[in-house]
Amino acid sequence: MINKLLGIVPNASEHGYLVDHFLEFCHWFMAVLFVGWSLFFLYTIFRFHRSRNPKANYHGVHSKASAHLEFSVVLIEAVLLLGFGLPLWGKRVTSDSFPDAGEALRVHAIAEQFAWNFHYPGPDGVFGRQSTEYIKVSPIGLDPNDPAGKDDIVSKNELHLVTHKATVVEITSKDVIHGFQLQHMRISQDAIPGSRIPVWFRPTVAGEYELICSQLCGAGHYAMKALTVVGSQTEFDTWMKEAMTLQHPELVQPAAAPAAPAAQ
Amino acid sequence: MAAITSPHAHEGDAHLHAHDDDHHELGFWQKYIFSTDHKVIGIQYGLTGLAFLFFGFCLMLVMRWQLANPGQAVPMIGGALQSIFGTAAFAASETGAPGMLTADGYNAFGAMHGTIMVFFGIVPIAFAAFGNFVVPLQIGAPDMTFPKINMASYWCFFISCIFMLISFFVPGGAAKSGWTSYPPLAGIADSAFLTFWNGQTLWLTGMVFNITASLLGSVNFIATIIQLRAPGMTWMRLPFFVWAQFVTAFLLLLAFPPLEAAGIFQLMDRVAGTSFFMPTGLVVNGNVAPWAGGGSPLLWQHLFWFLAHPEVYVLILPGIGMVAEVIANNTRKPIYGYKAMVGAIFVLAFLSFVVWAHHMYMTGMGAAVAAFFQTTTIMISIPSVILLTALMITLWGGSIRFTVPMLFAAAFLPMFGIGGLTGIPLAFNATDLYLHDTYYVIAHFHYVVAPGTIFAIFAGIYYWYPKATGRQLNELLGQIHFFASLIFINVLFMPMFLQGMAGMHRRWYDGGAQYEQLSKAVVLGHTGLEWNTVISTAAYLLCLAQVPFIFNFFWSMKFGKKIGRNPWDSTTVEWDAPSPPGHGNFDKPISVHRGPYEYSVPGADADFTPQTDPPANSKAPDQDANTNSQSVEKQH
Amino acid sequence: MQIPYEVTSRPDTGLWNAKLGIWLFLASEVMLFGGLFSGYLFLRLGAEDGYWPHGLLNVPIGTFNTAVLIASSVTIVLTWANLKMRNWVMAQRYLLTTILCGLLFLFIKLVFEYPEKFAHFGAYIKKESTAKYEAYLGNEHARSNGLSPRYEISGHLEAVEVTVAGDRAPLATFAEKNKLKLVEHPAGGEGHGANLIKVEGLDHKAGVSPAKMEKMARIPGVTIEKFELALDPGNADPSNPANDRPHFWHQHATDKIATIDAKDVSWASSFAPKHSSYFAIYFTITGLHGLHVLGGVIVMAYFYLYGGKLYRKNPEHQANRIEVVGLFWHFVDLVWIFVFPIFYLL
Amino acid sequence: MSDSHAPEPAHSAVGTDATAAAHDHSHDAEHVAKHIKTYLIVGVVLIVLTAVTVGLSYVDFGSHAMNWVVGMAVATFKVCLVGAIFMHLKGERPTIWRFLLFTGIFVVGMFLLTLLHWYDPIFGTQQAVR
Numbered sequence A: 001m002i003n004k005l006l007g008i009v010p011n012a013s014e015h016g017y018l019v020d021h022f023l024e025f026c027h028w029f030m031a032v033l034f035v036g037w038s039l040f041f042l043y044t045i046f047r048f049h050r051s052r053n054p055k056a057n058y059h060g061v062h063s064k065a066s067a068h069l070e071f072s073v074v075l076i077e078a079v080l081l082l083g084f085g086l087p088l089w090g091k092r093v094t095s096d097s098f099p100d101a102g103e104a105l106r107v108h109a110i111a112e113q114f115a116w117n118f119h120y121p122g123p124d125g126v127f128g129r130q131s132t133e134y135i136k137v138s139p140i141g142l143d144p145n146d147p148a149g150k151d152d153i154v155s156k157n158e159l160h161l162v163t164h165k166a167t168v169v170e171i172t173s174k175d176v177i178h179g180f181q182l183q184h185m186r187i188s189q190d191a192i193p194g195s196r197i198p199v200w201f202r203p204t205v206a207g208e209y210e211l212i213c214s215q216l217c218g219a220g221h222y223a224m225k226a227l228t229v230v231g232s233q234t235e236f237d238t239w240m241k242e243a244m245t246l247q248h249p250e251l252v253q254p255a256a257a258p259a260a261p262a263a264q
Numbered sequence B: 001m002a003a004i005t006s007p008h009a010h011e012g013d014a015h016l017h018a019h020d021d022d023h024h025e026l027g028f029w030q031k032y033i034f035s036t037d038h039k040v041i042g043i044q045y046g047l048t049g050l051a052f053l054f055f056g057f058c059l060m061l062v063m064r065w066q067l068a069n070p071g072q073a074v075p076m077i078g079g080a081l082q083s084i085f086g087t088a089a090f091a092a093s094e095t096g097a098p099g100m101l102t103a104d105g106y107n108a109f110g111a112m113h114g115t116i117m118v119f120f121g122i123v124p125i126a127f128a129a130f131g132n133f134v135v136p137l138q139i140g141a142p143d144m145t146f147p148k149i150n151m152a153s154y155w156c157f158f159i160s161c162i163f164m165l166i167s168f169f170v171p172g173g174a175a176k177s178g179w180t181s182y183p184p185l186a187g188i189a190d191s192a193f194l195t196f197w198n199g200q201t202l203w204l205t206g207m208v209f210n211i212t213a214s215l216l217g218s219v220n221f222i223a224t225i226i227q228l229r230a231p232g233m234t235w236m237r238l239p240f241f242v243w244a245q246f247v248t249a250f251l252l253l254l255a256f257p258p259l260e261a262a263g264i265f266q267l268m269d270r271v272a273g274t275s276f277f278m279p280t281g282l283v284v285n286g287n288v289a290p291w292a293g294g295g296s297p298l299l300w301q302h303l304f305w306f307l308a309h310p311e312v313y314v315l316i317l318p319g320i321g322m323v324a325e326v327i328a329n330n331t332r333k334p335i336y337g338y339k340a341m342v343g344a345i346f347v348l349a350f351l352s353f354v355v356w357a358h359h360m361y362m363t364g365m366g367a368a369v370a371a372f373f374q375t376t377t378i379m380i381s382i383p384s385v386i387l388l389t390a391l392m393i394t395l396w397g398g399s400i401r402f403t404v405p406m407l408f409a410a411a412f413l414p415m416f417g418i419g420g421l422t423g424i425p426l427a428f429n430a431t432d433l434y435l436h437d438t439y440y441v442i443a444h445f446h447y448v449v450a451p452g453t454i455f456a457i458f459a460g461i462y463y464w465y466p467k468a469t470g471r472q473l474n475e476l477l478g479q480i481h482f483f484a485s486l487i488f489i490n491v492l493f494m495p496m497f498l499q500g501m502a503g504m505h506r507r508w509y510d511g512g513a514q515y516e517q518l519s520k521a522v523v524l525g526h527t528g529l530e531w532n533t534v535i536s537t538a539a540y541l542l543c544l545a546q547v548p549f550i551f552n553f554f555w556s557m558k559f560g561k562k563i564g565r566n567p568w569d570s571t572t573v574e575w576d577a578p579s580p581p582g583h584g585n586f587d588k589p590i591s592v593h594r595g596p597y598e599y600s601v602p603g604a605d606a607d608f609t610p611q612t613d614p615p616a617n618s619k620a621p622d623q624d625a626n627t628n629s630q631s632v633e634k635q636h
Numbered sequence C: 001m002q003i004p005y006e007v008t009s010r011p012d013t014g015l016w017n018a019k020l021g022i023w024l025f026l027a028s029e030v031m032l033f034g035g036l037f038s039g040y041l042f043l044r045l046g047a048e049d050g051y052w053p054h055g056l057l058n059v060p061i062g063t064f065n066t067a068v069l070i071a072s073s074v075t076i077v078l079t080w081a082n083l084k085m086r087n088w089v090m091a092q093r094y095l096l097t098t099i100l101c102g103l104l105f106l107f108i109k110l111v112f113e114y115p116e117k118f119a120h121f122g123a124y125i126k127k128e129s130t131a132k133y134e135a136y137l138g139n140e141h142a143r144s145n146g147l148s149p150r151y152e153i154s155g156h157l158e159a160v161e162v163t164v165a166g167d168r169a170p171l172a173t174f175a176e177k178n179k180l181k182l183v184e185h186p187a188g189g190e191g192h193g194a195n196l197i198k199v200e201g202l203d204h205k206a207g208v209s210p211a212k213m214e215k216m217a218r219i220p221g222v223t224i225e226k227f228e229l230a231l232d233p234g235n236a237d238p239s240n241p242a243n244d245r246p247h248f249w250h251q252h253a254t255d256k257i258a259t260i261d262a263k264d265v266s267w268a269s270s271f272a273p274k275h276s277s278y279f280a281i282y283f284t285i286t287g288l289h290g291l292h293v294l295g296g297v298i299v300m301a302y303f304y305l306y307g308g309k310l311y312r313k314n315p316e317h318q319a320n321r322i323e324v325v326g327l328f329w330h331f332v333d334l335v336w337i338f339v340f341p342i343f344y345l346l
Numbered sequence D: 001m002s003d004s005h006a007p008e009p010a011h012s013a014v015g016t017d018a019t020a021a022a023h024d025h026s027h028d029a030e031h032v033a034k035h036i037k038t039y040l041i042v043g044v045v046l047i048v049l050t051a052v053t054v055g056l057s058y059v060d061f062g063s064h065a066m067n068w069v070v071g072m073a074v075a076t077f078k079v080c081l082v083g084a085i086f087m088h089l090k091g092e093r094p095t096i097w098r099f100l101l102f103t104g105i106f107v108v109g110m111f112l113l114t115l116l117h118w119y120d121p122i123f124g125t126q127q128a129v130r
C-alpha cells in the first residue's frame, strides 16, 4: 500500500512480490516510528515551551519508556533481518536456489560503453568461446573458429525472455562497471569487468520493459538502456528464428532460405 | 599575556618558554594567515568550508537546471559559464544559446558536488572548524597540543582546495567519475590528456593532500582532548560535543589511510600504467586496453567504502554533538542519558568500520558475506536510535526557548529521523536491489547531510558566533533563514523518494527523459519527470533563503548586538573566556567542578551552574569525580 | 603561551604530548600500510595460478638491507638511551650511524635494486600458445611435479624484429639516435618477405632496452613481430629440478636465445610497475616505504645538526624528540620486516 | 589514576620542566643503562632471525601456504620484539595500548572481510576471459 502510494513500478517476476512485501513492511515500520516520534516531538515542543513551562525539571524523565521503545525497535529490526532480509537474499544467490541447468533459459549480458550485448547459445545450447583477440571481429569477441559458437546469437540492446521460464543471465562488462537493473523484475546486479556473475529470475508478466544501466559509466550513462521483451515461448522462438536467419543464414533450413535475402 | 596565568602554571618553564612573543603584537601574517592559534585556524577552516559549501550548492543549482530542463542553456549566466568552464562543460544548446551543460560537464559537476560537499564543505566546517574553535575552549585548554601541526593541517587542506579548483580548468574538465571514482571508469577517464594535467589525476592528488590534512588534524584533536583537559575536567564531565569530536577524530584517523592507499594505487594506475584496478582483458572503445591486467575493480570499492562509510558518521557526529549542546542550553536541563549517548557513539564508531560493504550489495555478494553486512548495518542503526531518542527525551520537562540555534537544532531531529529511517530499506540486500542508485538513496543521504548536518552546522554557527566575534547574529534574519530553509529543503528532497520508487536513477544527465517508465508513473499528480521541476524550483528558492544568512553573517560582524562572555547563560567552559577569547584563551585559571549540563539545579540561584563555579558557592553536588574518572579510564 | 605537558608527562595519562601524538600517527600509518598490504593480499590471492612470480628479486641484497635497517633500529634506540644518560657525544655518534644506515638503505635500493628491474624483460605467453614454447616454459615438468604452470618468459632483450609499413626513415632515425643497429633479416623472415627488420643493440651487452623497444613500437607504421631474449636460467632450462625453487644467489641471464612471436604474447614489458600486479605492488609498497625512510633521515639529520641548542637548554626535551623519531624509525623497520619476506622470499 | 584534582602538590613543588627532568633523570638514567644490553641482544636476535627467515624459505614445508605461515610467524615474532623492546610497548601506558588494539582489530577486519567477499561470490560466478 505504501509502496503504491510512493509509486513503485509494477512487479513482473515471480520472486518480485517477496521483495515488494518486504519493502512494504519496512515502510510501515518506518511510518509507525516516524509518526509516533513526530507526535511525541510536536507535543513536547508545544507543551514544554518556555511560556508554558517556565522552570525546567532538572531530573527529567524517569520512566523506562525509552528503553522499551528502543527494545521494540531492536526486536522489529531483528524480525526484518532474520525473517526477510537474510532468507530472501539466500534465495537469490545460493547454489540450491538456482534453477537447474536444463530448465532455464541462459543468456550472457555483456555491457559496454554505452550498450548492452546479449549472447544466446543458439540451437546447440552451448556458448561459443570468447576472447579479446576477436574483439574487432565480433562485439563480444566470439571466436569464429569455435564450432560451439557457430550458431550463437548476439543481439544489441534487445533482450528477449519467456514468461514463466526461469532465466539465468550471466552479467559481465567489457570496459567499465555498469549495472544490470530490471526494475520490473526486481533484479539488479553490477556488470563488473573481469568477472561473470549470474542472476536468475522468472518473468511472469508479458510485456516490454526498460533495462536500466544503474552504475555511472561515462557520458552516455543516462541513455544506456535496453529493451526487454517478455513473451510466450512461441513469440520467443519466432524472434530466435528471425535472428538466426539474419546472423547465420547458412544454418537455417533451406525452406527458409528464400526469405533470408529479403530479411537482409 | 603576562597577566594570563596558564591553568597549568606548574608546568610552565619560566626560563625556557616565557618568550617575548607574548608581549609584542604579532604581525598581520602571523596573526591572521599563518597563525598557530586554534581559534584563527578554526575560523580559517570555517570560512573556507562555507565558501566551498556554497560553491558545491551552486554546482548543484546548475545541474538542477539541466535536470528540470534537459538540453536547454542555463538562462542569463549561460554565456558566462561557458567562458569560465569552457565548451567541454558548456556547449551551445539546440537553439544556439550558449551555456547548455554537456553530459561530461554534468558528470564533472556531480562528482565535484559530492566531493566538495563531503570533503571540502561539511568535514572542514563541522569537524575542523568547530573542533578547532570550540574543543580547546570547552576543555579549558590554552590551545591545541601541536599548534604548528595544526597550522600545517590547514595549509595542507588549502593546497588540496587549490588542486580541486584548478581541476575545473584543465583540458577535459574536472573529475567526472562520481565522488566514488570507481575504476575502471576513473582509471580510463581523461587518459587522453596529459598524465598529470587532467581532472581525475588532480582529483586524486587533491584527495591525498586532503587526507593528509585530516590526519594531521585528527592526531591533534585526540591528543588535545586526552592531554589538555583542565584540572577537574574528567572524562565524564566533557561536554557531549567534545566526545563527538573525539570519536570523529578516531574515525578519520583510522579510516582515511586506506583511502590514501587506494588513492596511491589509482594514481599509479593512471601515471605508471599499473593495473591495480584493471582486470585482465579490458576492451575500451573496441580496442584492447593498454594494461597488463590482473587487478580487481572491487579492491577500490572495498578500500573506498572502508573510508566512506565511517566518513558518513564523520559528517553526522559533530552535528549531533552541536545539536546536543544547543538542546541542553535551550531546554535548560541536563541531557537525558549522557552516559548512554557516549556509549552509543563509541559503539557507532566501532560498528561503522564493519558495515562498508552495504554500498556494494550489487557487486555479486554471496549469502554469508551479505548476511554479515546486513546484520552489522542493522545493528548500527541502534546506537543512532539511542542518540536521537535521548535527545528527544531531553526536551521533555524542559523549559524550551526557541532561539535561532534551537530552531535549527530542533528541526534537526525529525530531519535526521527521516534520513536515518530511510536507511533501513537500503540496509537489506533484497530491498536495496530495487532502490540501489535510485533517487531514493539520494534522498536518504541528503536528509541526513543537508537538513541534518547543515542544520546542525547552522545551529552551531548561530550558537558560537558570539564567542568568535563578540557580537550576536540578528534574530529576525535568523528566523527568516530558518523557516524558509526548512520549507524549501523539504520540498526539495521529499519528492526524491517518490522519484526513486518510480525508478529514477541518480547521475542521469537528462533527469530520466529517456525512460518511458518514469513518465508513465504518476505519483501525487505528477509524473516522475515533472517532479524534477518542482525539486529544482525548490532548490533555487533554498538558495534564495540563504541570502538573509549570508547578509547576517557579514553584517553582524560589524553591526551585531555586542554581548558579554555568556550570552546564552550556558554552563560549559568556553563561555568563561572573553568574547572573542585572546591569545591563550582564558584570563583566569580554569578548574572544573561539575558535569557539563548543570541547568536548573534544584536549589541553585540561577537556572545554570557553570562548570567552573567552585562548589562552595552552590549546593550542586561535586559528583564523585574520582570514581567517575576511573571507570571511564577502564571502559574507554 | 605555553602548552602543558610538552616535556613532562601528564600525571593521570602518564604521557607527554608528542609521545601520544606519534603513537596516534603510527596507528594511522598502520592503517595506511594495512590498506597497502590488503591490496597485496587481494591481488595475490586473486591472481590466477602461474601469474604471481617468484624469485625475481635479489635475495642477498634484500637480506643485507634488512640487516642495515635492523642495525639502524638498534642505533637509534641507543641514541635515545645515551641522551637519557646525558651522554651527548655518544648519542650524536649513534644518531649519525642511524642516518648513515638509512642513507645506505636508500642507496642500495636506488642503485642496485630498482634500475636492474627496468633493464630486465619479460613476456607473458597467451594461454593457447604455451605449447609452442614448452621448451622455455617446461609446463610438462611443472605438471608432473605439482608445480604452478609458467606463462612468462623472461631474460635480457637482445633484439626485436619489426615490420615497417611504408617509410622506413623514421625508424632509421630513431635507431641512430638511440644507438640501435638495423639488420635486414638474413632469411627474409617467414611470411613477412623482405620486410622483416632486426633491431639490435650496438653490442651484445646493451641489447635493446625495453624502454627503447616501447618507444620504437609507437613510431607510426612499425609493428613488433618478434622478441629475441637471452633467457633467464629458469626459462633456459625449465625442466631442471634445480630451477623449481628460487635461487638464493642472483642468476644472470644465460646465453641461450629464444625467439618469441609477438602475436603469442599477451603482455610484455620491462619489470617496471606496469609489468604485473606483482611489480606494481612491489614498487608501490617499497617506494612508499622508501619515502618514509627518507622522511626519517631528514628529521634525524635536522636533530643531529640542530639538536645541540635544545639539549643544552633541556636535555630531556631532546631525548623525547629522539624517542619520537625513534618510534617512527622502528615502525619503518617493522614494515620492512614484513615487506622483505612477502616480496623477496615467499 | 585520577585527573580530577588540580595538580598534585608534589608536582607543583617541582616547578619547572628542567628541574622536573632533573628529578626524573637520575632514576631514569640507571633504568636506561640497564636496558642497553637488552637492546644489543635484541638487535642480534633480529639479525639472526632474518637469516633464519631466508633459510626457512628454501625449506620445503609441504606446500607453499605452509611456507607462508612459517615465514609470517617468524616475521610476526620479529615485529613483536621490535614493538615490545625498541618501541617500549612492554609496559607502555594503557591509553596507547587501547587505541592500538582497536587499530589492530580494524586492520584485521579490513583484511578478512575484503577477502571473504572475494571468496564468497554469488553461486556460479566465474572469472571472465583472459
Ligand code: HEA
Binding pocket: A033, A034, A037, A038, A041, B180, B312, B313, B315, B316, B358, B359, B377, B378, B380, B381, B382, B384, B385, B388, B389, B392, B413, B414, B415, B416, B417, B418, B419, B420, B421, B423, B424, B426, B427, B428, B432, B435, B436, B437, B441, B444, B445, B448, B449
Ligand atoms: C551523514 C550521513 C549518513 C548517515 C548518518 C547514514 C546513515 C545510515 N545509512 Fe546511509 N548513506 C549516506 C550517508 C549517511 N547514511 C550516503 C552519503 C550514502 C550514499 C553514498 C553514495 O552511494 O554516493 C548512503 C548510502 C547508504 C546505503 C547504500 C545504498 C545504495 O547505494 O544502494 C545504505 C545501505 O545500507 C545506507 C544505510 C544507512 C543506515 C542503515 C544508516 C543508519 O545509521 C541510520 C540510523 C538512523 C535511524 C534509524 C534513525 C533513528 C532516529 C529516529 C527514527 C528519530 C526520529 C525522530 C523524529 C521523527 C523526531 N546508506
Ligand code: HEA
Binding pocket: B047, B050, B051, B053, B054, B057, B060, B064, B110, B111, B113, B114, B115, B117, B118, B122, B177, B178, B179, B180, B315, B442, B446, B449, B450, B451, B454, B492, B505, B506, B507, B508, B509, B539, B542, B546, B549, B550, B553
Ligand atoms: C555533505 C554532503 C552533501 C550536501 C550537503 C549536499 C547538498 C545538496 N545536494 Fe547533494 N550530493 C552529495 C552530497 C551532498 N549534497 C553527494 C555525495 C552526491 C553524489 C555525487 C555523485 O553522484 O557522485 C550528491 C548528489 C546530489 C544530487 C544527484 C545528482 C545526480 O545523481 O545526478 C542532487 C540532485 O538534486 C543533489 C542535490 C543537492 C542539493 C539541492 C543540496 C542542498 O541541500 C544544498 C544546500 C546547501 C546550502 C544550504 C548551502 C548553504 C551555504 C551557505 C549559505 C554558505 C554561506 C557562506 C558564507 C556565510 C561565507 N546532490
Ligand code: CUA
Binding pocket: A111, A112, A113, A114, A177, A178, A179, A213, A214, A215, A216, A217, A218, A220, A221, A222, A224
Ligand atoms: Cu552503463 Cu551506466
Ligand SMILES: [Cu+2]
Binding pocket: B308, B309, B312, B355, B356, B358, B359
Ligand atoms: Cu554506509
